[in-house]
Amino acid sequence: MCGIVGFTGRREAAPILLEGLARLEYRGYDSAGLVTSTGRQLHLRKKAGRLAELRKLVAAHPAPGCHGISHTRWATHGGATDRNAHPHLSHDLRIAVVHNGVIENYATLKHQLLADGVIFRSDTDTEVLCHLIARYYHGDLLSAVGAALALVKGTYGLAVMARDEPGVIVGARLGSPLVIGIGPDGHYLASDAAALAGFAEKVVYLDDRQLCQLDESSYVIRNPDCDAIDVPVHDIALFLGDGDRDRGEFPHYMLKEIYEQPEALANAMRGRLDSADCTAHFGGLNLTAQQLRQIDRVIMTACGTSYHAALVGEYLFEELARLPVEVEYASEFRYRNPPIDRNTVVLAITQSGETADTLAALRESKRMGHTTLAICNVVGSSIAREADGGVYLHAGPEIGVASTKAFTAQVCTLAMLALYFGRMRHLSSLHGQRIIHDLQALPDMVRRTLACHETVKEIAAKYAEAKNVLYLGRQYLYPVALEGALKLKEISYIHAEGYPAAEMKHGPIALVDAQTPSVFLVPRGHVFDKVMSNMQEIKARGGPIIAIASAGDADVAAVADDVIPVPDVPEYLQPIITAVPLQLLAYEIAVLCGCDVDKPRNLAKSVTVE
């Protein structure tokens, strides 16, 4: 996901912009740039690669001025090059733009601008915005931005400056977050409040189709009709999340976040388990007991790791709440038109709260009149604000691009929701009490699971050269097989696939050979014997086996080449326990492969484009 930081005030802008971008680095990007202004002159500095490259450029060629905008870009249209980095300037060098999102009709607009003789300097869709704004600019930047955006189809979070309006920044938002920061030194504009920590004291979130204009001493927000509107002001502390952003003694954020899982789970459950009524409570569902009782079907929609959490949620809701669940990839769901009856609730699951496909699926569900809920980690994010109600994970900032603590916190939250819905229907207080007891033991169980780390390191060294890995599990652990494969793929770039263990016989077993290890999720449970049979089938074909198994399980040890022990927990909580060794295995293999674990190639922490 791209990052935007702007500042106008009484301090040099460049250092503020660079520090703000540094706080958004974890999202993943491939180029960075900034533009500042002094008097009637714009100072543009931009560079492909990491932020350090931009810092070197600015050190060598300072960008003076107390007014500027900046950007980290994750390439959509056009490669990761200096010329494609933002900011972009209009042909007359009067307008500078940074942009998050995608201009879907940019080709048509570019064609018209080329026909008018405009010279393009980049391959990006964003550049058309600069030239359009310049076309409508006659001294009023906000009006020119509004006029240009009227021609645009697509999504944007924008920050715009004009050479002839020193000190003014205009912002606009449609589908990509934008927040105004209010601080003692001036005003800020950013794509995420995290960039403004320590600078701004208050924040104001823009909603879609709103524009804003800032200068060092004031700001105004306007609706699509350009009428000034009042928007609530919040303390920035509300949106910085609990948990710190420092890596501490860990070599990578991802490892820190793996080890934070006991605490993240405790935070997710804090104040929500009710032993007296043997149920769970949530402050933000915003639905009456009557409305919740009427729900007779749930559609869970998400992307990536959050989709895998949703798949676990399907098993949890079916078993504990006896509610039928359908899990949909958000990118598919948003364009399908499934018949949905009116007592269906759509539950969006997302760490960032800004994933474009998940946001679009939520909006489509709302447009059709369905009740929408969200499970989200980032307070104040778009999905959190647009859902009718929801549950925050309170897992703290997740900086590593590969999601870890958010996944286990999502599954834990889904278990609590299943308890809540179940206790409204058929679950007895005795059963509810037992579930609460199991959940309360989770942080300690995960802490005990982390003791497998040394074993995982040894196993990682054996298989770091693998080119293909299979992940296999059944029932609650089938989604964890998918998640384990995704973890390995996204940070070590080794191809991996997750399957229901029984599916091997229907084709994938043809892949098995001595160079293709299979990771089996095989703790004791009601399908243990079936999974053991699947392991034997792989063994018989010479495939190496890594087993995630109940500690001390001699039957598994007799078949598997390597065993990673986990403590015994009830089956419905095994997804949380077994995910931990898979996270560590992917991490240790990626480190051995020399990969950038926290910022894997081609990936962004939050995918805010389609």
Ligand code: AGP
């Ligand atoms: C998971 O490790 C990935 N980083 C990615 O699949 C992620 O889960 C997906 O993009 C969804 O993000 P969200 O949870 O913020 O919506």
